[in-house]
Amino acid sequence: MLKLDTWLEYWLPTQPEYRMGYQKCIATLNTGRTERGVIINSQVFLKDGEYPWQMLMDWNYIQTHVQTETLKSNLIVKNVQLIPREPETLKGVRYIAFANEKFHVLANRKEAQAKQALTMGGTSYYSLIKESQVLALNASNAAAEDAPITLTEFAEIFKRFSAYANDKRVTPGKGLQPGTFATTKEDADANIKTGTDAVQRYALPNSKPASNVFTITPPKDTEVKRGTAQPANNQPGGGVEIIFVNGSPDGTVTGPVTIPDK
């Protein structure tokens, strides 16, 4: 087991895994030599032939002995070339579209600046990597409208908060119009006690509290987009945001039930 140079411990978590919990790579050591192997949890390098199942040890051994084992060697990993997973092995892994693509672009730029600062011996490396991580987090925290289309589960329940008892997005047959917003029952139950809570959490421009609550029980495999309400309208957002891409059929909406305004 070899330890990693400090900058790698910050950089590797921002890079894709090969599989859950590890990255495959060609490591350049402090001697200039290269070795093929894997990096576990962005902490330790194991070269080919030293994987736990090859050494007849389990992953817990690595977790509990990483400090002592890496001290046994003067070798250290100074740089890595990550090996991406072969596309044909990703069958069955659903393609995840990059939402908020600009944050991915900005995160990559910051990371490139950080690597440049490191090679030039600047002191700004760690702050640049931190900025890159924040941008990467923003990319993953996208609004529903930027998300890929996914499907509802069996018996999944949603809620819609409205300042209007005669919400016009609810059809005469008690369905939903295409392109209608809602949230999950879980997010609503955990966070919304008043109409004012709903205005804040879902970043609504309402001058009146959204105190009319509709319940939506769409059929399984209804097309939706899932995301996070972005700050807007002088409200913080942060709530789970669902868009019913093609609406919901008649008979799937009940309510409204009224909650307190404040």
Add this chain to the structure above:
Amino acid sequence: MTIKLNEFWSQRLVQMPETGMGYQKVDLIFKDSRILKGVIVMNAEDCETEEAFKVDDIADIKIHGQ
């Protein structure tokens, strides 16, 4: 101020996607070519605007940014 849209425009907006839960951000295009951009419409009927206008002068409504 709040300006209420008539049923014609309200039904047009109901067929368009929301911007957020219960509201749409729209551009109002008037018959004299004037455009009011980024107007918030609640429940496809209540326009929240600082600039007064007559509903009968609206030529078209589009979702802002589309």
